[in-house]
Amino acid sequence: MDNLAKHLLQRLMRRIPASMLKSTLDKWGRLTAEKRKSLDFTQSKWTITQELVALYVTENPNQGMWHTFQLLDPEDDAHSVELMQFKEQFKSHLSELKRNVSVKIKKHTDEAVWIRVAWGDGLSRPNHLKATYVVHYLQTPYVFVNALSSKNKPLLLQALTLSTKHQQIKAANLSGQKLTALRDLLMRQYQQVFPTKYPSPLPEKLRIEKVQAEASASRHRMAGETFGDGMLPALQSAFFQLETKFKDPTNEAMTQRDEPFICSVKFSSSNLLESLRHCASSGIASTPVTPLLSSIPLKGRNYFVITDNVPTA
Amino acid sequence: TPHSGVVKRRSKSQSYRRSIRTCFGVASGLSLTPALTARRMNICRKAPRSQNITEKVKPEHLALLVKTEWQLSYVTPLYQFRHTQLKTYARQLSAFIAAEKQQGLAVEVGGLQNTFKVSFSVLQGLAETNDDPETVLIQVQSKPMFARQEDPPKTVWSGWLSCINGNPEYLQSLPKDFTCLPLFCSKGAEGLSSLVKSWLQRTFDCCFGPLDINQTTLQWLAALWTNCHMETNIQKLKMIWTLPVVPPLQVTYTVDSDDALELWRSTRESSAEKSRGAEDEVCIDFSEVTRFMQGLMSHFYRHFRVDLSAGELNQVSSALGSAKLNGKIKQISDQHLQPAHRMCPPENAHL
Numbered sequence: 001m002d003n004l005a006k007h008l009l010q011r012l013m014r015r016i017p018a019s020m021l022k023s024t025l026d027k028w029g030r031l032t033a034e035k036r037k038s039l040d041f042t043q044s045k046w047t048i049t050q051e052l053v054a055l056y057v058t059e060n061p062n063q064g065m066w067h068t069f070q071l072l073d074p075e076d077d078a079h080s081v082e083l084m085q086f087k088e089q090f091k092s093h094l095s096e097l098k099r100n101v102s103v104k105i106k107k108h109t110d111e112a113v114w115i116r117v118a119w120g121d122g123l124s125r126p127n128h129l130k131a132t133y134v135v136h137y138l139q140t141p142y143v144f145v146n147a148l149s150s151k152n153k154p155l156l157l158q159a160l161t162l163s164t165k166h167q168q169i170k171a172a173n174l175s176g177q178k179l180t181a182l183r184d185l186l187m188r189q190y191q192q193v194f195p196t197k198y199p200s201p202l203p204e205k206l207r208i209e210k211v212q213a214e215a216s217a218s219r220h221r222m223a224g225e226t227f228g229d230g231m232l233p234a235l236q237s238a239f240f241q242l243e244t245k246f247k248d249p250t251n252e253a254m255t256q257r258d259e260p261f262i263c264s265v266k267f268s269s270s271n272l273l274e275s276l277r278h279c280a281s282s283g284i285a286s287t288p289v290t291p292l293l294s295s296i297p298l299k300g301r302n303y304f305v306i307t308d309n310v311p312t313a
Numbered sequence: 314t315p316h317s318g319v320v321k322r323r324s325k326s327q328s329y330r331r332s333i334r335t336c337f338g339v340a341s342g343l344s345l346t347p348a349l350t351a352r353r354m355n356i357c358r359k360a361p362r363s364q365n366i367t368e369k370v371k372p373e374h375l376a377l378l379v380k381t382e383w384q385l386s387y388v389t390p391l392y393q394f395r396h397t398q399l400k401t402y403a404r405q406l407s408a409f410i411a412a413e414k415q416q417g418l419a420v421e422v423g424g425l426q427n428t429f430k431v432s433f434s435v436l437q438g439l440a441e442t443n444d445d446p447e448t449v450l451i452q453v454q455s456k457p458m459f460a461r462q463e464d465p466p467k468t469v470w471s472g473w474l475s476c477i478n479g480n481p482e483y484l485q486s487l488p489k490d491f492t493c494l495p496l497f498c499s500k501g502a503e504g505l506s507s508l509v510k511s512w513l514q515r516t517f518d519c520c521f522g523p524l525d526i527n528q529t530t531l532q533w534l535a536a537l538w539t540n541c542h543m544e545t546n547i548q549k550l551k552m553i554w555t556l557p558v559v560p561p562l563q564v565t566y567t568v569d570s571d572d573a574l575e576l577w578r579s580t581r582e583s584s585a586e587k588s589r590g591a592e593d594e595v596c597i598d599f600s601e602v603t604r605f606m607q608g609l610m611s612h613f614y615r616h617f618r619v620d621l622s623a624g625e626l627n628q629v630s631s632a633l634g635s636a637k638l639n640g641k642i643k644q645i646s647d648q649h650l651q652p653a654h655r656m657c658p659p660e661n662a663h664l
Contacts, residue, residue, distance in 0.1 A: 240616070246576070248611050253579035261576075261612060262569035270560045278558035279619060286618040293617060306616065 001056050001063070006129050013049045021048065031055065050128030054104070054116055057133055057146075061179035064146045068174040068182055068300075069157065071141045073167035079139055081165055083107055086138060089163035090115065097155040102126035111137055112183075119152055132156065135179060136164075142172065142186050144179055173303040176236055184233035185273075186300040222287040223280035226294045232273040238302040240265045240292065245308055260308065273297060370438030377450065377471065378436075382635075382643040383498035384506070385524040388474065390491040391517035396447060399433035402516075407431040409512045410453070410505070430454045430466060439475060444484040446492050448475040453505055470501030472509060497521065498642075526636055529599075531629045536602040538631040542574040548632040552609075556624035564621065566613060570631070573609075580604040 001009075016024050022041050025031060031039075039051055057063075087105045094101055100120035107113050115134040118126035133146040134156070143160055161169045176182050246254040246261040254261070269275040276293055279285035285293065296302055410429045436448040450473045454466035474494035476484075484493055499506045510521050531552075538547050550573045556562040568576075580601050610621045627638045635643045 242616060244616070246572075246608075246612055247615060248608060251576075251579055251608055253582065254576055254608070257575070259572075261572045263572065263612070264567045265613065265617070266565040266567075268563045268565070272562070275556070275558045275560055275562035279556060279562065282558060284556055284558065284620060284623045286620075290616065290618045293619075 001053055001060075006053060009052065010049055010129075013045050013052075018045060021045070047128075050118075050131075053129055054131065058108070058114055061135070062177060062181075065175060065177060066135075066144045066146050066179050066182055067148075068172040068186070069143045069145060069160075069169050070172040071143065071161060071164055071166040071169050074141075075165040075167065078165040081138060081163075083113065083138065086113070086163055090159055093162045094155065094159040097158060098152070100126060102128065113138060117152075117156065119149075134160070135183075136160070137183075137187075138164075140187070141166075142183075143169070144182060146179075173301040175303065178234050178236060181233040181235045185235055185297065188228070188233070188297070188300075216283075219283060219287050220281045222289065223277045226280060226289045227273050227277040227297050232271060232277065232297075234270070235272045235296070235302060236270065237266060237268040238272060238296050239267075239304070241305045243305065243307045272302075370436065374436045374438070374450075378473070380643070381500055382641050383500050384641055385526070386497040386499070386510075386521050387495050387524045388497045388513070388521050389495070389519045390487060390493045391474075391513070391519050393490050394492040394494075394517050396435060396449070399435070399449070403431045403433045405516070406433075406451070406509065406512050410508055413508055428456055429469075430456070436473065436475075439477065442481060444481045445476045446494055448473055449494065451509060453501070453509070470499070470505040470509070472497060472499035472501075472506070496524075526638055526642070528626050528638075531626050531636060531638065532602050532606050533599075534636050535629045536577060536597070536605050538629070538633055539570070539573045539577045539605070540597070541633065542570045546570065546632065551628075551630045552626060553628040554621050554624045554626050556619070556621075562624075564619075564624070566609070566621075568609065576608050577605050580608060 013021075022036075025036060025039070035055055039048060041048065043051075090105065091103045094103060094117070098119075100122070102118040102120070102125075104116045105113060113136050115136070116128065116131045117134070118128040118131045120126035130147070132148045132152065135144040136142070145156070148156060157169045161167065172186075174182055174185070241264050243260040243262055245259075246257060248255055267276070273296065276285065276289075276296070280287050280289050292304065292306065295304065407430060410431065414429075430453070432452050432454070434450050434452075436450050439448040451471065452468050453470040455469045456464065456466040475496045475498070476494050477496065487493060497510075499509070513519060514521065535550060535552060539550055541547060547570045549567050549570055551565065551567045554564045554566070556564065581597075613619065613621055625638070629636055630643075
């Protein structure tokens with residue numbers, strides 16, 4: 001929810017008389033009965049407003065910018081961490097690291113644990129309108145974070161690491177607007193944990209149609225093998241920072257340079273993986289697909305820095 | 314090593330003019346029609362010339378032109394257009410717009426109560442040679458009927474007619490009553506653009522045509538802007554391609570300006586012909602532009618094994634401005650020195 005919308009909601013809520021709040025929301029009809037029941041109308045309007053915003057965010061996870069982190073070096077008991085334990089540990093670790101925070105944790109039906117952290121400072125109460133959202137699937141190494149300031153980042157990451165019984169956490173170089181796309185991209189590698197929810201790629205649903213030439217069939221096959229068959233997670237962009245030397249046999253002057261040729265490439269599409277798959281199957285991208293592009297689905301990343309020393313960083 | 318980016322105030326205005334000329338000059342020059350001259354103009358352009366141009370364009374005029382996206386059209390020479398009659402033209406165009414509105418023609422701006430006021434003015438200094446007619450700026454301002462006196466009217470549409478560095482032979486060959494201002498740039502509601510063009514057509518017996526910026530133009534701009542990096546920090550050269558896959562894939566390829574310049578220089582050094590004009594001008598051949606683009610695309614291919622030429626170059630931009638395939642150009646200016654480029658002979662504007 002952008003700031004303007006939040007501002008409008010605040011103003012609206014202020015103008016609706018408290019006694020009419022419940023009936024207004026009922027009439028509005030946008031919240032399910034279950035959600036409406038979850039709202040406690042004995043609370044202050046301000047609190048209810050914050051809860052409405054939180055509801056909105058959890059219902060619309062494909063907005064804002066999500067960044068992925070990966071937990072590393074699990075301790076022996078990391079695999080047995082369950083919800084209650086995680087909740088307690090996270091809240092306790094975070095409040096040790098920072099005073100005046102408000103944490104709400106809830107597990108959704110799809111096994112996702114949603115954490116909402118409202119940060120307060122010395123003078124003001126925690127503000128849930130500007131909360132940080134964290135989504136984590138227990139027993140997986142991935143954590144998705146939205147709206148985290150650089151100031152609070154080390155605290156949050158520390159609390160997450162400790163409460164999941166890991167020793168380290170690092171940026172996973174995968175960001176985007178669509179939480180579901182990021183999650184699906186990573187979970188494809190995690191099928192053993194979610195066998196029913198994230199089935200393995202559908203076998204051969206690819207429409208090869210009237211492909212006569214062997215080369216074309218081979219391209220299609222390689223495209224499918226690299227990016228997957230059937231529906232692909234709707235990742236929207238990938239960014240490559242290139243710092244490699246310029247090598248072109250027809251251009252001696254540039255090839256002899258010692259310094260790297262600095263440039264960056266950003267690929268964008270409403271569904272990047274499908275676009276890239278089509279590039280491969282149509283021949284626009286030569287097959288076998290270069291590791292730079294195949295790293296996107298294989299490593300579950302969309303941010304890369306490529307230097308001559310590390311060809312597929 | 315990065316450019317220091319220190320610019321003196323005087324050179325700022327020089328750069329505005331040159332910047333504008335490059336941008337609009339290239340666009341108008343290369344996109345005008347017929348075959349013979351098209352081939353000639355695509356092959357060779359005079360490279361940037363470093364001159365000491367004194368400040369000729371007023372800052373407030375420059376401010377009107379830069380940092381805005383303009384839609385380009387070309388127009389054939391205007392019959393009996395007088396720079397001395399601008400006030401009359403302003404009155405006539407105002408009346409025309411009002412009359413068309415009366416007839417119920419939707420103008421898209423404001424309610425029926427809006428009054429439109431038109432002004433014509435001369436933007437001095439953009440013309441480079443004595444033969445180039447001065448640029449004419451047209452502005453349409455709107456004020457709701459019930460607005461207060463002190464409310465300033467809002468400019469809802471602007472456009473300008475210009476001739477940047479026309480071929481002197483051609484200009485002199487035109488019959489006396491014709492004024493050549495072949496470049497028309499407009500910004501604002503489409504309805505008003507149509508009305509203004511309509512009025513110009515019937516008043517000066519001219520014709521308009523779209524000036525689409527094509528792939529060739531964009532490639533020229535990429536090369537020329539990179540060339541300008543020798544004098545002016547263009548910061549980065551950014552190019553946007555679209556690849557024809559489903560769903561369409563957009564590729565934004567941004568090159569560091571120093572590296573782009575080295576690549577450009579290397580393609581020029583290996584060029585077989587390098588003609589030097591009498592005034593120390595260097596001619597840029599289109600084959601050099603092609604080699605430059607091929608260098609960029611091959612570096613891309615080496616990493617991604619994707620052939621960019623299978624797609625379409627849609628946009629080129631740098632600190633100096635941006636140009637898009639649909640005929641829109643933006644001159645960012647407040648950047649530095651940029652030498653002038655010759656525009657293509659306006660005789661191509663004949664239909």
